[in-house]
Amino acid sequence: MSYFIDEENDFTVYEAPKNGGTTLRLWIYYAGTGDLVKSSDTGYYAGTDETYRMLQEWGYKNKKFKKTNTESKVCIKRDPVSRFISCFYDKVIKEGKLKVTIDDFLDNFDEILDNHPETMNDKKTKYMKFHFASQTYHFGKDSSYYDYIFDINEINTKFKSYLEKMWGIELPKLHARNNRKNKFDLTTTQINKIKEIYLEDYNNGWF
Secondary structure, rough: OEEEOOOOHHHHHEOOOOOHHHHHHHHHHHHHOOOOOOOOOOOOOOEEEEEHHHHHHOOOOOOOOOOOOEEEEEEEOOOOOHHHHHHHHHHHHHOOOOOOOOHHHHHHHHHHHHHHHOOOOOOOOEEHHHOOOOOHHOOOOOOOOOOEEHHHHHHHHHHHHHHHHHHOOOOOOOOOHHHHHOOOOOOOHHHHHHHHHOOHHHOOOOO
16 A cells, blocks of 8 residues: 555556555556465455565555655545545444444544554554545645546556556456445535545645
């Protein structure tokens, strides 16, 4: 999650949690090995711990935005409200990492994330805070830094074509993990609170 530096082909791809990162990682692994990896737990195309370790060796970084010196830079953006819904469903409803209602979470967003004990591999970055962090955290504030900005809906079309051109291969069209529609209804007040939390994303064009 965050960015992949391909030094051999001189480009960097930036993504954020719930912005198509699983598909990206599967394609990177496929480009390097010719294999698609299914999770042993779910049977979906989600990769394994060994997959992620190899990707990190190849240049995948789980870190906050940082500029790179590659010739081409691209990112995958998503509407902040849609991204929040997906992350809330995944981490709170499905995985149960937070025992909160959506209203409690929206009203105490920073406090709840700051107090969650789980950390990333670096043992410093808060795991849940990293996942719910703004796209500005992952992409920076300046959209002109990027040569291409792809929407999440373009992953299997324009973004796929970009990677195929950079790597000189044909990639499999896929939907990672379970592709069920994990949507739930939000009130106008809840939507407005989400927009306020991610205001910098709207101001910086990450929507």
